[in-house]
Amino acid sequence: MLTHPQQDSSVEEILFRVVSKITKILQAPLVWIGIAPHGQSLLSIAAAAGPAASSFADMRVSVDPDTSEGNGPSGRAIRSGQPYVCHRDDPVMAPWRDLAVTQGIEGFAGAPFYFGDGDRGIVSIYRRDSETFPEDIVGLISHLAEDLGAFLDRRKTALELTRLRRYQKVLEILQQEMLRQPAPEILYQRLAQLLMEYTDALGVVVWMVKAGSEWLQHAAVAARSKEREEALLGLRVSLNPDQFPHGQMAAARVYHAAAPLVIEDVQKDQGIRAGWGESLNREVQALGGWPIFAGGGLTPVAVLMVESTEANYFSPALQNLLNQLAGSIHIALDEYHSRQQLAAERESHAWQAHHDCLTGLPNRLGLARRLGDAMARALRHERLLGVGMLDLDDFKAINDAHGHAMGDRLLMDLAGRLKQALRHTDFAARLGGDEFVLVLEDLRDLGDLETIIAKVGEALELPFSLAEGLTIQVRGSLGLTVFPLDDSDADLLLRHADQALYVSKAAKEQRNQYWSYYNDALDQRRKTGRTLRSLLSAGGLRVFYQPVLDLASNHIVGIEALARLENSEGAILLPKEFLPQFNPEDQRTLTQLMLSQAIVDLTELDKAGHALWVSVNVTPELLLSGTCLRCLDGILAAGNIDPSRIVLEILEGSDFLSMDEARERILDIKALGVRVALDDIGSAYSSLLRLKDLPIDEIKLDQAFVHTLKVNPNGLHFIQTLLDLSRSLRVDFVAEGCETADVLDALKVLNVPMVQGYAIAPAMPIDVLHDWLRRSPPLREDSLYSLLGIFAHHLAYVSLIQGLAVKNPQWLAGLPLQDALSSPVTTAIAALGLAGTTIDIAHHAYHRVLEATIKAFRAEGAVDWTAAEDAASFFQQVLLNAIRETNGHRLFPQP
Incomplete structure (x- = not known):
């Protein structure tokens, strides 16, 4: 029956x-x-x-x-x-x-x-x-x-079981939506909505505690009927336990006890009946309340109330689920508030660290950060960069006569005038007192520079109205230097501008203009060039070699030949110190000497049992000249080295005048058996065009991308894209600038074929290289021992999933998913002592959401990937924050 x-x-x-x-x-x-x-x-x-x-x-x-x-x-x-x-x-x-x-x-x-x-x-x-x-x-x-x-x-x-599944569904959906970090009010409303949508509860109220209020505030109300919802909205709950009946309400009892409260038979609870009055109809049989906390506080910030038409509704299992739900909201609130506070603090600290509080201009630190970028742009765009040191004449007398408040007002007004006078590509900084720095970019010649500083002078000459009845006239002095005519580093440029400033101030009574140039720059440049060229011709070239590691075999497979000059005092000069002074003839001589020495050294390495290839840098201009081909032909004929062990690296520089001619020259060189690489790929748009159009064998990633991975891990996206491009073009790939163990870890995870940098070995003379190759221990083969490595693994894993979802969804449906416990990321997180942290929680959450998404895809054939993408982005952002907070300090030893 x-x-x-x-x-x-x-x-x-x-x-x-x-x-x-x-x-x-x-x-x-x-x-x-x-x-x-x-x-x-x-x-x-x-x-x-x-x-x-x-x-x-x-x-x-x-x-x-x-x-x-x-x-x-x-x-x-x-x-x-x-x-x-x-x-x-x-x-x-x-x-x-x-x-x-x-x-x-x-x-x-x-x-x-x-x-x-x-x-x-x-x-x-x-x-x-x-x-x-x-x-x-x-x-x-x-x-x-x-x-x-x-x-x-x-x-x-x-x-x-059905009831528990429904509440579990609410918990899962809410946890996914928490990844978006919604504001508390939105989270409470979504909680009430989901409980009504997925469970058989009669009504739900989320009360919010507002500072200074004596009453709990409705944050969200939902019920099975409009009448019930209106009754719940009419409830008033006092935070004063002595106020009867509003202070005896169930929500008030939960708040004061800071603990869950379950009333299995509401009709028998006199306190509840007295407090609810007419709003407690015969339908309500059971009532439960859960406190919601935030931070480390012991006082709830909100209270969740759930009512049912069944007595004994809240089984132990259901109470446990609701405890988890309240705990998840606690975590979400903590993450939201932490992120909001951290963002505000970072924004404030970043601004204060890099700006002058009085004028709002960049300060000394902000100047250092922006000046280096401006110098790089000047070199890349082949334009001049003006650096000026400006101060007011007799500013101390103004302070003494009118007070420091008026002096500050003058400096603020001056800062505003400088902003208006300069172009959008320029900026002014304040170093302190009345000392300002002008950085003037994108100058074609000195005429451009003088046009701008003339506008600055006009702004200075206008009277300053500091207060009612107080208008003053000021004069200023400006010292200028011009990069790269003055081929100095940022600090030296500022010193040179400062020296020019003192020349201008010393002559302020007799001068015709308010600025003065640093005049020694060009003369010094000429003297230095002559000295350096003489070193090259006198046998001062020293060839250093930096090993290239094959990450798949964990063996050294090649070396890059790097030019050095030794001066009369025995000091070794780097390329940045002499290459800018070399003319095209010097460049040709240098390349020929480098190739000749590299082949001699390869022969010696062969005798020692080290069969390596060697790469030598060559400028595009030299590559296009017939000299390069004749030089190669002669050097190869004199030696006994397989030409395929020679790689010519085309340096990033000026564009080829004719891409067709460049292609022909490269094909002539390749006909000799020599391989051709494109160096510094990604450092300029032109290099990407060359990659598309030229028959090259290898690309070398610009070391600037690798150098900055610790402060900008998102650069791994670019590296992965270039890797995919190199595979599709079937060319070799080398990442330069691998300086630290964690960067090496990340590159290894991305399956970068070859790397070089200080994490492997520095550049060294041939005799030191022999010793290093003989005694150098193998590098550690394990990976994922760093946050950056974890970031790279996550990036590659998400890329795999997204690629399958787009290209072949059926493969994705049959893919055996890796859960969080079996993932190497979990092991790495534990090894770094981060188990149980936000990183660990976000990683597990991503795998849970991904698993649920794949299951839905298998069942329905089509599914919304938004939740999985949000979970992946959240884990990625958590990792980014952690990596940046380390501020470059390792959490692990170098291999």
């Missing part, structure tokens, strides 16, 4: 069909089923059928032995656990005898059943005066009662 009940039928409907069927089969005057939930003594009639059902509708039956209704056959059967059969004249039937006589009922048979956690019930069958019970009535009714108990047990378990 109860083997396959319809799943969409209610318990009451099923039980009514049961008693109706028994009534029909036995022609019984009355059959009923009563249930007493755990803790209750009165039986409620769950279902009744038969001609006498309406007459017995108000019948009171109990299991309490201290009452007459509890000493009837039903109460005795339930307490004893045995069926009970009796005649209406039996003394136990006394409370119902008159009614039984009226309805022609002569006998009773009942059997108890039990289910759930202490719930009890009975199935009761009555017979007429003229009938008798079947002989096996006790066995039949016992079996029926047993089936009823088993059915109600299964039904209750199924209901509980």
Whole structure:
């Protein structure tokens, strides 16, 4: 009878069909089923059928032995656990005898059943005066009662599991949405909405605690009916426990106890009934409240209240789930507030660290940061850069005469005028006092520079109105130097500008203009050039070699030849110190000497058992000249080296005048067997054009991208893109500038084929290289021992998933996903001592969301990837923050 009940039928409907069927089969005057939930003594009639059902509708039956209704056959059967059969004249039937006589009922048979956690019930069958019970009535009714108990047990378990799944769904969805870091108010509203959408709760209220308020504020309200929602919106909850009844409300009790509160039978709780008044209707049977915390505080910032139409609604498992839900919101609130505070602090600190608080101009640190970039742009765009040191004449006298407040006002007004006078490509900085620096970019010649400083002079000449009745006239002095005519570093440029400033100030009474140039720059440049060229011709060239590591084999496979000059004092000069002074003829001589020496050194390395290739830098101009080809042909003919072991690296510099001619020259060189590489790929747009159009064998990533990975890990995106490009073009790939262990870790994770840099070895003379190759231990082969390596692994993994999703979704559907526990990232996080931190939590969250997304994709064939992308971006951002916060300090040893 109860083997396959319809799943969409209610318990009451099923039980009514049961008693109706028994009534029909036995022609019984009355059959009923009563249930007493755990803790209750009165039986409620769950279902009744038969001609006498309406007459017995108000019948009171109990299991309490201290009452007459509890000493009837039903109460005795339930307490004893045995069926009970009796005649209406039996003394136990006394409370119902008159009614039984009226309805022609002569006998009773009942059997108890039990289910759930202490719930009890009975199935009761009555017979007429003229009938008798079947002989096996006790066995039949016992079996029926047993089936009823088993059915109600299964039904209750199924209901509980369904309910738990729904609340679990709310938790999962909310955790995914938390990755977007919503504001608390939005999070509370979404919580209430999801609980209403996915669960069978009657109503939900999220109360928010606002500083200084004496009342809890509605943050979100949702209910099954508009009337219920309006009733909840009408509730008032006081934070004063002595204010009756509003201070006795359940939400207030949760807030003050700072602990969950569950009321299984609301109708029996006098405090709740008094506080809620008319808003507590008969539907509300159970009520639960959970405090929501933020930060390390012990006082809740919000309270979640959930109400149900069922008594004993909040099972231990459901309470645990709601505890998790409140805990997840705690984490989300902490992350939101931390991120907001951190962003504000960083923005404030970054601005204060790089700006002058009085004028708002860049300060000394801000100047240093921007001046280096301006110098790089000047070289890249082949333009001049003006650097000027400006101060006011007799500023101390102004301060003494009018006070420091007026002096500050003058400096602020001057800063504003400088901003207006300069172009958008220029900027002014304040070093302190009345000392300003002007950085003037994108100058074609000195005429451009003087046009700009003339406008600055006009701005200086205008009177300054500092206060009512106080207008003053000031004069200024300016010292200028011009980069790269003055080929100095940033600090020296400022010193040279300062020296020119003092020349201008010293002549302020006789000068025709308010500025003065640093005049020694060009003369010094000429002298230096002559000295350096003489070193080259006098045998001062020293060839250093930097090893290139093949990451797949963990072996040194090549070396790059790097030019050095040794001066008369034995000091070694770097290329940046002499190459800018060399003319084209010097460049040709240098390249020829480098190639000749490299082949000699390769031969010596071969004898020592080190078969390596060597690369030599060559300018585009030299490559296009016939000299390069003739030089190569002669050098190769004189030696005994396989030409494929020679790589010519085309340096980034001026563009080829003719791409067709460049292609022909490169093909001529390749015909000799020599390989050609494109150096500093990505340092300029022209290099990418060359990569597309020229028949090269190898690309070398500009070391600037690798150098900055620790402060800008997003550069790994660019490296991965270039890697994919090199694979599609089938050319070799070398990453220069690998200076630290964590950068090496990240490049290894991305499967970069070859690397060079200080993490492998510095450039060294040939004799030192011999010793290094003989004794150098192998580098560590394990990876993922750094935050940067973890970032690279995550980048590669996300790229794989996204690539499959776009190119071949069916492969993705069959891909065995790596869970967080089996991921090498989890091992690396633990090894770095970061288990349980935000990094660890975000990593696990990403894998959970990705797993759920893939499962949905497998089931539905199409799915929204937004949640997975958001989870990936969140984990990436957490890693970025952690990497940047280390400020370049290693968390691990170098290999």
